Amino acid sequence: MEWKILDNRPIWAQLQEQLTLRIIAGTYPLGSRLPSVRELAAEAGVNPNTMQRALSSLEGSGLVAANRTAGRFVTEDRERLDAIRMEFARSRMEEYLAGMETLGFTRDEAKQLLMEEA
Template sequence: MDFTLKDARPIWQQLADQMTESIVTGEYSPGERFPSVRELAMQAGVNPNTMQRSLAKLEENGLLVTSRTAGRNVTEDEETLRAVRSHLAEKRVEEYLKDMEKLGYSRGKAAELARQFQKGQEP
């Protein structure tokens, strides 16, 4: 997995966000074995304790399931995946609307623009 750490937010949060993303976008499929703490820590070049904390967050959200024998696996619960995905989508929309507000577009106008843009893209 590729990690990029750039902002001043806690590192474990940045890692957790990026791993969440890679699960909901299907880079890791449901039921698939997730790499170990140490492997991930090395890939990201971070402290294993930090990676541990990020993985704990993903477990808390139900995206990863720990079994006693097989380590960590991506959840097979479609409902959880759907919920997390739509939560991410909402956050993106919120960001879009905020950015547009800065440019002087009301929420309604911004939404209208998105709709038009989408129409314009279609053949």
């Protein structure tokens, strides 16, 4: 997965989102140790302080826990992860529906089209 930083939002928030996606996708499996702040920052080509802020905020959401000596670990709480996965899925669906609306499709038409496609 590539790191992508867009123009219109704070960088740390975008990093947090992409870290979450990587956890959902299993790039960083449940219970595994995350790379260090410096490594992650270098990989994404961003300032280490910004990456630090993204990771702290991930800790706040309960997806990641810091162990004082051993670094940061991905949660082992599968339910928590599934809940966050659903949040992402909902927001993707909203984006789809909003996009279809600008193209002039009603919700029902959009649903119908998606069913035919999938």
